[in-house]
Amino acid sequence: MIIILTVGIPRGLLYYRYETLWKEFFNNLNVKYIISDNSNFKILKDGKNKCIDEACLSLKLFIGHVISLKDKCDCIFIPRIYSLEKTEQVCTNFNCLYDLIHNLFPDLKIINYNIDVKRKNTEIKAFINLGKQLGFNKKDTIKAYKMAKEKENIKQTYIQNSAEHKLSSNKKKILLLGHPYNLNDNLIGKTVSNYLSKNNIEIIYSYELPKKYINEYYKKISPKVHWTMNKELLSAFMYYKDKVDGVIVLTAFPCGPDSLTNEMILRKKGKSKVLLLTFEELSSDVAVITRLESFIDMIEGCVYA
Amino acid sequence: MKKIISFPHIGQYYHPIKKFVKRTTNIKTIESPFITKKTIELGSKYSPDSACVPFKYNLGNYIETLENGANILLQAGGGCRYRYYAEVQETILKDLGYDFKFIQIIGKDHLRINEIFNIFKELNPKLSKIYFIHELLSTLLYIKYLDDIDELIRHRIGFEVYKNSFIKLKNDFLNELDNTGGIFKLTYLYMKYEHKLKKIKIKKPKNTLKVGIIGELYTAMEPFCTYELEKMLAQYNIEIKRFTNLTYLLWKKALLRPYIKRKTKKYCKYTLGADGLDNVYRVLWLKKHNYDGIIHTKPTGCTPEIGAIPIIMRAASDNKMPIIFLSFDEQTSSEGMKTRIEAFYDLLNTRKEKIK
Incomplete structure (x- = not known):
């Protein structure tokens, strides 16, 4: 058995989806962990140099985070996800993430788990496996997982309630639609959200959608979508589109699933105002700010007209 | 209105597909007009920008065949983005004002004979x-x-x-x-x-070059998309091995999966999505059978292959196999690729002589 002292968690991709769960799980087991810093241009540059050109911006950032962590900890935590629901899939980047990092850095020690609901590898099984790799027995792991899951649920309910609360505010409201790893990233989503809050606009994030609506609203726009994460985005769009003043769709270039679902959003948006922002490896945010400025002008102008 | 069924092209498979649809439904079946520059121009005009190239070719096929009078369109489905093609293409074509019925044969990620039978039964109640x-x-x-x-x-x-x-x-x-x-x-x-x-x-001749073609399925099977890569290689007197064909995708792939997983254990712990793992295995196979080089083809922005390429690169460099990566988009000028193939051919030749 190998004793692991510190686990490194790259601040990218799935981190933003499972933040609470992972942190609480490691806390409960008394495993020390470090999380890489917020994305910056050095991280992006490192990731870009290591990865092939055509990979999407989020993946490049993730690899940059791995590079920044790799000398600071004993092992890095990279889960692999194939399917979160029985008949659905996720972006293939999550399928190959573990093997990709393993082959890019052959000497790096990686701990991981595998969720593949289609082949009966559920989340709890995955976490038991993770606990085994860290050297804990089944009982402790399950206990830690259950406690962490509870905390995650509490936090999610809190976030969802606050979103409902935000909807009743008097300010102009804008829905930021995109994957959590894009919306919360320092180089991608933060540029937008900082600018919007500076302009006194209430921001609603697409991941704040209450869970009960996820399996309901997407059917109105695209019943056949088979990516779990994009299904959530489509549901969020349909639920919020009439409740907010405008929608900003954030995408990293070139995102595979988004390229098609965004087309559906743009074609079926009806009368709601949608701005599509595609992020590339930009070194300045001026171009983005210009477009945001005109979008806000448009939203405010519409009210007075 | 008379019913006419149609479907997009992929290589020469329109022969068996047409025969099958015609004989089971008893409805007039036409294949879409052969792919030309106009097809891809039409397709990319109405497609989202960052959609992969097969999407654009399919859409171009549909538009041309709708102009020819077809009113029932067929589309298949599979892993990755392909499974979602049908719905987006239907929406785009409806927005363009065409009147037709759109049928997706494989809507889920598995093949069930019963489901397919029900679809065809609807078209032909006497079936x-x-x-x-x-x-x-x-x-x-x-x-x-x-x-x-x-x-x-x-x-x-x-x-x-x-x-x-x-x-x-x-x-x-x-x-x-x-x-x-x-x-x-x-x-x-x-x-x-x-x-x-x-x-x-x-x-x-005794010592001919042998090259394996690996990569994404559409670029492997549709010659127009890769500027007739195989023909070009034949002109250089190269023997070609290509893995992906419909036989492989329909049943061989599922049968071979456990074997492939075992063979690629050194590089991969899990499957990579779509044909990713198969391509890693093919590198090892080609090395074992003394091939001289590998050509990897994919459409620009193919997510599964992008994830697999770093792994393929490592497998190739571990085994000292020369490999070239070709990415295809909607441009139809072949000169750039000809130059690269020529250079690759020269490299393989010099290498072979050196080893001798």
């Missing part, structure tokens, strides 16, 4: 299940024989003595198979043509 299964089997057999003949031709076409002798034979073969129904007769015809094919004169 009996036994007849349907017979037709399905005979079509699968057709596809298998077509792939087998292709495989044989691919090994020989670079060295033919009389020009076009193989293409002529293949056209005859397709013509006869199109008009044959029975399973036994199909087998007989295949054996006849296999025999004929092996008799065609070839002049094969």
Whole structure:
């Protein structure tokens, strides 16, 4: 058995989806962990140099985070996800993430788990496996997982309630639609959200959608979508589109699933105002700010007209 | 209104597909017009920018065939983005103002004969299940024989003595198979043509270059998309091995999966999505069988392959296999690729002489 002292968690991709769960799980087991810093241009540059050109911006950032962590900890935590629901899939980047990092850095020690609901590898099984790799027995792991899951649920309910609360505010409201790893990233989503809050606009994030609506609203726009994460985005769009003043769709270039679902959003948006922002490896945010400025002008102008 | 069924192109598979649809539904079936520059221009005009190239080719096919009068369109589905093509394409075409019925044959990520039968039953209420299964089997057999003949031709076409002798034979073969129904007769015809094919004169020098083509499925199977890469290689007298064909995708892939997983253990712990892991395995296979080089083809922005490429690169450099990565988009000028293939050919030649 190998004793692991510190686990490194790259601040990218799935981190933003499972933040609470992972942190609480490691806390409960008394495993020390470090999380890489917020994305910056050095991280992006490192990731870009290591990865092939055509990979999407989020993946490049993730690899940059791995590079920044790799000398600071004993092992890095990279889960692999194939399917979160029985008949659905996720972006293939999550399928190959573990093997990709393993082959890019052959000497790096990686701990991981595998969720593949289609082949009966559920989340709890995955976490038991993770606990085994860290050297804990089944009982402790399950206990830690259950406690962490509870905390995650509490936090999610809190976030969802606050979103409902935000909807009743008097300010102009804008829905930021995109994957959590894009919306919360320092180089991608933060540029937008900082600018919007500076302009006194209430921001609603697409991941704040209450869970009960996820399996309901997407059917109105695209019943056949088979990516779990994009299904959530489509549901969020349909639920919020009439409740907010405008929608900003954030995408990293070139995102595979988004390229098609965004087309559906743009074609079926009806009368709601949608701005599509595609992020590339930009070194300045001026171009983005210009477009945001005109979008806000448009939203405010519409009210007075 | 008279019903006309149509479907997009992928290589020469329109022969078996057309035969199958026509015989099971009794409805007039036309294939879409052959892919030309105009097809891809139309397709990319109405597609989202960052969609992958097969999407654009399919959409171009649909528009052209709708102009020709088709009003029932068929689309398949699979892993990755392909499974979602149908819905987006339907929406785009409806927005363009066409009136048609859109049918997705494989809507989930598995094949179920019952589901497919129900779809065809709707088109042809008189369809009996036994007849349907017979037709399905005979079509699968057709596809298998077509792939087998292709495989044989691919090994020989670079060295033919009389020009076009193989293409002529293949056209005859397709013509006869199109008009044959029975399973036994199909087998007989295949054996006849296999025999004929092996008799065609070839002049094969002793030390020829052997190259394997790996990569994404559409670029592997649709020659127009890769500027007829295989023809170009044949002109250089290169023997070609290509893995992806419909036979492989329909049943071989699932059967081989445990074996492939075992063989690629050194590089991968899990499957990579779509054909990613298969391509890693193919690198090892090509090394084992003494091939000289590898050509990897994919459409620009193909997510599964992008994830797999760093792993393929490592496997290739571990095994000292020369490999070239070609990415195809909607541009139709082949000069850039010709230069790269030429350079790759020179590299393989020098390398071979050095080893000798």
